Amino acid sequence: MSGHSNWAEWVYIGVVVALLAWVGAEAWNIERLVEHVPEDAKVIKVTGQQWFWTFEHEDGTKESGELHVKKGIPYKFEITSRDVIHSFNIPEYLVLMDAVPGRINTVWFLPVDEGEFPIQCREYCGLIHYNMRGTLYVEDGA
Amino acid sequence: MKNIIGLFMVLSILVIFPTVQIVFAAGDEAGEYLDRRIEIWNLFFRMMTVAFVIGAVVSGTMVWLIWRFRESNPKAIPTKYEGTGELDR
Amino acid sequence: MVLELQKPRPIWQIMFSTHHTDIGLLYMISSLAFLFMGGVLALVIRVEMFSPGAQFIADSMTYNRIFTVHGTNMIFLFILPFASGVGNYFVPIMVRYKDMAYPKLNAIAFWMIPPAAALIWLGFADFGWYAQPPYSAISAPSPAAEMWIFGLKILGVSSILGAINFIVTILKCKHPDLPLSKVPLLAWSFLSSSLIVLVAIPTFAAALLMLLTDRLGVTGFFNPAMGGDPIAYSHLFWFTFHPEVYVLVIPAIGMMYEIIPRFSRKPIFSHSSGMFAFILLSIVSFASWAHHMYATGMSFTEKTVFMVGTLAAVPASAMHVFNFLATMWGGRAKYSTPMMWAVGGIALFFSAGAGGVVNTAMPLDFITHDSYWVVGHFHLFVFGTIAFGSFGYLYYMFPYITGRMYNELWGKVHFVLIFIGAVLVFFTQHILGLYGMPRRIFDYPEIPEWIAMNQIQAVGAVLLGVGMTIFLVNLIYSSAKGKEANMDDPFGLGGKYYYPYQAKNPHHD
Numbered sequence: 001m002s003g004h005s006n007w008a009e010w011v012y013i014g015v016v017v018a019l020l021a022w023v024g025a026e027a028w029n030i031e032r033l034v035e036h037v038p039e040d041a042k043v044i045k046v047t048g049q050q051w052f053w054t055f056e057h058e059d060g061t062k063e064s065g066e067l068h069v070k071k072g073i074p075y076k077f078e079i080t081s082r083d084v085i086h087s088f089n090i091p092e093y094l095v096l097m098d099a100v101p102g103r104i105n106t107v108w109f110l111p112v113d114e115g116e117f118p119i120q121c122r123e124y125c126g127l128i129h130y131n132m133r134g135t136l137y138v139e140d141g142a
Numbered sequence: 143m144k145n146i147i148g149l150f151m152v153l154s155i156l157v158i159f160p161t162v163q164i165v166f167a168a169g170d171e172a173g174e175y176l177d178r179r180i181e182i183w184n185l186f187f188r189m190m191t192v193a194f195v196i197g198a199v200v201s202g203t204m205v206w207l208i209w210r211f212r213e214s215n216p217k218a219i220p221t222k223y224e225g226t227g228e229l230d231r
Numbered sequence: 232m233v234l235e236l237q238k239p240r241p242i243w244q245i246m247f248s249t250h251h252t253d254i255g256l257l258y259m260i261s262s263l264a265f266l267f268m269g270g271v272l273a274l275v276i277r278v279e280m281f282s283p284g285a286q287f288i289a290d291s292m293t294y295n296r297i298f299t300v301h302g303t304n305m306i307f308l309f310i311l312p313f314a315s316g317v318g319n320y321f322v323p324i325m326v327r328y329k330d331m332a333y334p335k336l337n338a339i340a341f342w343m344i345p346p347a348a349a350l351i352w353l354g355f356a357d358f359g360w361y362a363q364p365p366y367s368a369i370s371a372p373s374p375a376a377e378m379w380i381f382g383l384k385i386l387g388v389s390s391i392l393g394a395i396n397f398i399v400t401i402l403k404c405k406h407p408d409l410p411l412s413k414v415p416l417l418a419w420s421f422l423s424s425s426l427i428v429l430v431a432i433p434t435f436a437a438a439l440l441m442l443l444t445d446r447l448g449v450t451g452f453f454n455p456a457m458g459g460d461p462i463a464y465s466h467l468f469w470f471t472f473h474p475e476v477y478v479l480v481i482p483a484i485g486m487m488y489e490i491i492p493r494f495s496r497k498p499i500f501s502h503s504s505g506m507f508a509f510i511l512l513s514i515v516s517f518a519s520w521a522h523h524m525y526a527t528g529m530s531f532t533e534k535t536v537f538m539v540g541t542l543a544a545v546p547a548s549a550m551h552v553f554n555f556l557a558t559m560w561g562g563r564a565k566y567s568t569p570m571m572w573a574v575g576g577i578a579l580f581f582s583a584g585a586g587g588v589v590n591t592a593m594p595l596d597f598i599t600h601d602s603y604w605v606v607g608h609f610h611l612f613v614f615g616t617i618a619f620g621s622f623g624y625l626y627y628m629f630p631y632i633t634g635r636m637y638n639e640l641w642g643k644v645h646f647v648l649i650f651i652g653a654v655l656v657f658f659t660q661h662i663l664g665l666y667g668m669p670r671r672i673f674d675y676p677e678i679p680e681w682i683a684m685n686q687i688q689a690v691g692a693v694l695l696g697v698g699m700t701i702f703l704v705n706l707i708y709s710s711a712k713g714k715e716a717n718m719d720d721p722f723g724l725g726g727k728y729y730y731p732y733q734a735k736n737p738h739h740d
Contacts, residue, residue: 102455
């Protein structure tokens, strides 16, 4: 077919495949680490609905639009929706998981820094999707 | 040529296995939890470094190709396909 | 040439024609009209987002409708029909046959587009081009949603009819002296994308029907209260639309395979690599769909499988980049407008692909999912690669179709404005996504970095608008009054301009 040698193309493809294998292996490994939920993580139930977030702590305390957590303690979110698909997102903590009606999705995190962090919705859910916001308050555990 | 491919495959495997094993050994123990922000952003920046290095190579190559093989380059010579009719498939 | 504006043919002759050149022209002209209409919507979006607070769009529902129609229009009413137009016009020529295999079916496939377009534009639905339930089933207003669903149903059928036509024409109607291995790569690109369409589109047709019956309340496929699952729609949708994005890009790569060898005055480095890469991509494209769904609550194993499937498609695209660069090496290239578009397109294709590899790394999805990073990434593909390849090809084919030359200086000005504008808009969007700005939002909080990057984008968008206006004027003016082209070699490349086999339109000399 092509009359000339194309060893250069083979080397190139070898390099590309090696790079992609590296990407895959690294990603697999980090995801494995990140998804490992600590056993003593405290559960917070998160419910999304048009167009606000509500939270329920393990001890039954409920919050709406705001979430108060303590620094240094791992928390596991159990997320669902009452109506359409939303997505629970705390961008500064890289927490992101869809809120799907009919199922409960889980993601955990460790609040390390004190302060106030925005919560937003990351899946189009209609009229006020753009303003389906909240605030995470991380307070000193002591 | 086959030796180079073989060598390449061995080298890539040699790089990947140790990396995987080392990180397999690490993990989070009770009392010390990993900070997902650090892990994820770290991966992101490592991948960005690789992507930009490759990007520099690819775009550098393209810029050189465009410069060297433009028809107005004093070193430009007709290709061996010009005038032969082979270009008109 | 088929479009001679100074001695126009009766319009009804073109409209009722079944000849592939006329239908190709109808596809190309209508798709360009939709490109400009969709572009106006994009400009509206970017100007509205210049700063927080409402600029001139009164409410979020209007904004939501605008981005929905922008996306739907660009994919289904510009990219796909433009590619069909190029294919219809040139595939019979490339395989040395007199027309497409089924000329009347061809005309029917085209004429399904205007009513579908009317449904989409007049409906102006608001659920994003994904139409994800439950929102699209229980919350999106009627009749916009039903009109969108019907419009897309019709377009899906049109796509399938076109795909059948391409496959039969290329495989069964090609000249007996022309082996498949010597069929030009542009024709191969239509063969591969048509094969993908045949396998992928029926799934979406099913999903649309299920969405419609869910909306009517008759079924509960995607309604948990009735035992259904909204994520089922995601699987059906993405099983179609991941391969479909390859249907979008493959013809544009094919178009670059026409431009780059000719303007480098060398044959393509490896025709067989090009063929192999197209076929490999068609097959592997089916292995990656759920990388769009990493955030829906998939298990670790599922995500890994799809990450591997996504990565597996990269070498095929990398082969095309290698092929282009190796073709340019050792050539004597003339950087006329088409060549600038093709080469610029390769550069942006590479950056789009690099961003894609980052996306597919599972943990990085926590940063990038549903943010402006994704918007920047896919626009580098649809605009940076597909539109660049399409514009380049349009300039290249302009003398062939009209017998006249476009204005070369304004063609280059168009390229420079668009390249700078595209970088300003789409590269900035990647960074904006890293800063956490979600997509599909009408307004945003007063975060200084977000504001700054939105403003940079608005500037870029205006540059794009100016460039496209110049393009429109160049196209229209030159079609009617451009300098007559030397039909043997309009670009001064040496050698004959195009395939020795001219299009013989029976209505035209």
